[in-house]
Amino acid sequence: MSGGEKPGLRFECTQCGRCCTNHGEYSHVYLGDREVAALALLLGLSEREFERKYTFIDEDGWTQLTIANDQCVFLGPNGVCGVYAARPVQCRTFPFWRDFVEDGKWTVDVRDLCEGVGRGPSWSRDEAERLMIEMEGSDPDS
Numbered sequence: 001m002s003g004g005e006k007p008g009l010r011f012e013c014t015q016c017g018r019c020c021t022n023h024g025e026y027s028h029v030y031l032g033d034r035e036v037a038a039l040a041l042l043l044g045l046s047e048r049e050f051e052r053k054y055t056f057i058d059e060d061g062w063t064q065l066t067i068a069n070d071q072c073v074f075l076g077p078n079g080v081c082g083v084y085a086a087r088p089v090q091c092r093t094f095p096f097w098r099d100f101v102e103d104g105k106w107t108v109d110v111r112d113l114c115e116g117v118g119r120g121p122s123w124s125r126d127e128a129e130r131l132m133i134e135m136e137g138s139d140p141d142s
C-alpha cells in the first residue's frame with residue numbers, strides 16, 4: 001500500500017477482521033481458477049484437495065471459500081489472514097470496490113463496515129481505480 005496525490009481516499013487496515021466475517025451480502029469470497037491454484041500452492045495441497053477442504057459450490061455454480069462459525073475459514077486470531085500471501089482478489093482489493101466509492105468519497109455502507117476507511121494514508125485516484133478494475137475483473141458476474 002502506498003499514499004498518493006490529493007485528494008484521494010484515506011484507508012489503513014486495522015486488522016479488525018470484520019471484513020472476513022459474515023455480515024449479510026458481503027459474506028461471500030468468490031474464487032476463480034487462479035485464486036484456487038495460488039491458495040492450494042500456498043497450503044501445499046492439490047487444487048482438488050484444497051477445494052474439498054475449504055470451498056463449496058454455490059447455487060449459481062461459483063466456487064466460494066467456506067464460512068464457518070460466521071467467519072472465513074482462514075481468519076486467524078487478532079484478525080490475521082492465514083493465507084495472506086495468496087488471499088483472493090476481493091480480499092486484496094477491499095475496500096476499493098466500485099460500490100463503496102461515490103463521487104470520490106467512501107460510501108456510508110463501507111464506513112459502517114470497515115473501520116479502516118477515512119484513516120491513515122491517502123490513496124491516489126489512480127491507485128483506487130486500479131484496485132477497482134482488478135476487483136471487477138475477478139467478479140463472477142462481470
Ligand code: SF4
Nearest residue numbers: 013014017019114116
Ligand atoms: S474491516 Fe477494514 S479495517 Fe477491518 S480488517 Fe477489514 S479492511 Fe481491515
Ligand code: SF4
Nearest residue numbers: 020072074075081091
Ligand atoms: S482469505 Fe483472508 S482476507 Fe480473505 S476473507 Fe479469508 S481471512 Fe479474510
